[in-house]
Amino acid sequence: MTSPDFIHRFVPAEDATAAPLLLLHGTGGDESDLLGLGRAIAPGAALLSPRGKVMEGAMPRFFRRLAEGVFDEDDVKRRADELADFVAWARSEYGIAAPVAVGFSNGANIAAAVLLRRPDALAGAALLRAMTPLSAPEPVDLRGAPVLMVNGDRDPIIPLADAERLAGLLTRSGARVTRKVLATGHALTREDLEIAADWLRAH
Ligand code: MLT
Numbered sequence: 270m271t272s273p274d275f276i277h278r279f280v281p282a283e284d285a286t287a288a289p290l291l292l293l294h295g296t297g298g299d300e301s302d303l304l305g306l307g308r309a310i311a312p313g314a315a316l317l318s319p320r321g322k323v324m325e326g327a328m329p330r331f332f333r334r335l336a337e338g339v340f341d342e343d344d345v346k347r348r349a350d351e352l353a354d355f356v357a358w359a360r361s362e363y364g365i366a367a368p369v370a371v372g373f374s375n376g377a378n379i380a381a382a383v384l385l386r387r388p389d390a391l392a393g394a395a396l397l398r399a400m401t402p403l404s405a406p407e408p409v410d411l412r413g414a415p416v417l418m419v420n421g422d423r424d425p426i427i428p429l430a431d432a433e434r435l436a437g438l439l440t441r442s443g444a445r446v447t448r449k450v451l452a453t454g455h456a457l458t459r460e461d462l463e464i465a466a467d468w469l470r471a472h
Contacts, residue, residue: 273351273354273355273358274322275319275320275322275352275355276299276300276319276320277300277317277318277319277320277355277359278300278301278304278316278317278318279315279316279317279318279359279363280304280307280308280315280316280318281315281363282313282314282315282365283312283313284312284313284314287311287312287313287314287315288311288314288366288368288369288392288393288469288472289314289315289316289317289365289366289367289368289369290307290310290311290314290315290316290317290368290369290370290371291317291318291319291356291368291369291370291371291380291391292304292306292307292316292317292318292371292372292376293318293319293321293331293370293371293372293373293375293376293377293379293380294318294320294321294329294373294375294376295373295374295375295376295398296325296328296329296330296374296375297327297328297329297330298321298329298373298376299320299329300318300319300320301318302318303318303371303373303376304316304318306371306373306457306462307371309462309466310371310462310465310466310469311466311469315363315365315368317356317359317363317365317368319352319355321375321376321379322348322351323344323348330375331348331352331375331376331378331379332344332345332347332348332349332375332378332379332382332402333345333348337426338400338426338427338431340378340402342402342403342404345378345379345382345402345403346382346386346403348379348382349379349382349383349385349386349387349402350386350387352379352383352390353383353386353387353390356368356383356390356391357390366392367389367390367391367392368391368392369391369392369393369394369395369415369469369472370383370384370391370393370394370395370396371394371395371397371465372394372395372396372397372399373397373398373457374397374398374399374426374455377394377396377397377398377399378399378400378402379402380394380396380399381394381396381399381401381402381435381439382402382403384409384411384414384416384439384444385402385403385406385407385409385438385439385442386403386406386407386409388409388410388411388414391414392414392415393414393415393416393417393472394414394415394416394417395416395417395419395465395468395469396416396417396418396419396435397419397457397461397465398419398420398421398424398426398427398455398457399418399420399427399432399435400426400427400428400431400432400435401431401432401434401435401438402435406438408442409442410442410443411439411442411443411444412443412444413443413444413445414443414444414445415444415445415447415468415472416439416444416445416446416447417446417447417448417449417464417465417468418432418435418436418439418446418447418448418449419448419449419450419451419461419464419465420432420448420449420450420451421450421451421452421453421454421455422450422451422452422453423452423453423454424453424454424455425454425455426455427455429450436448447468449464
């Protein structure tokens with residue numbers, strides 16, 4: 270398999286029993302951004318952290334948007350497939366199991382798109398501040414896939430109704446969705462990390 274051209278970091282596991290994490294940063298982040306978060310919520314787990322390839326000015330993202338909250342859905346599909354191919358490559362390169370995606374904001378949205386298009390690429394996903402990435406996805410079988418969604422009730426970027434739409438879509442596709450709505454905005458809080466760590470431990 271040839272290497273897909275995602276700049277990325279890989280941290281090998283120190284605890285072979287911990288599920289590997291696929292860390293997906295938000296707009297303007299990079300492959301180093303969520304390594305600390307990954308270590309905090311899943312000590313000893315292998316960490317695979319790519320940098321989004323779409324540039325919005327100087328800010329890396331995982332897919333193109335036309336405006337805030339308005340996505341170029343053709344690009345979402347193409348980039349989700351490309352990321353799933355990267356995960357397949359990384360699994361064979363680094364000898365890891367299917368990872369659990371942990372995405373923040375734009376990273377959570379691409380993780381949701383991978384779940385909806387290439388469900389076998391992931392063992393589950395923690396979606397921190399996600400919204401619906403595809404308005405009319407093809408039906409998909411997510412039976413049993415664990416998904417955590419954590420949103421903020423005063424998030425100026427993500428209307429709760431949109432997050433609810435995604436939760437409904439994933440649930441109807443068979444995913445085991447755990448939802449939390451925090452009294453907070455778009456930025457991550459300590460509570461997000463505690464919730465994600467507890468959820469990962471339980472799966
Ligand atoms: C997105 O574009 O994916 C969402 O609006 C979140 C963001 O990255 O600002």
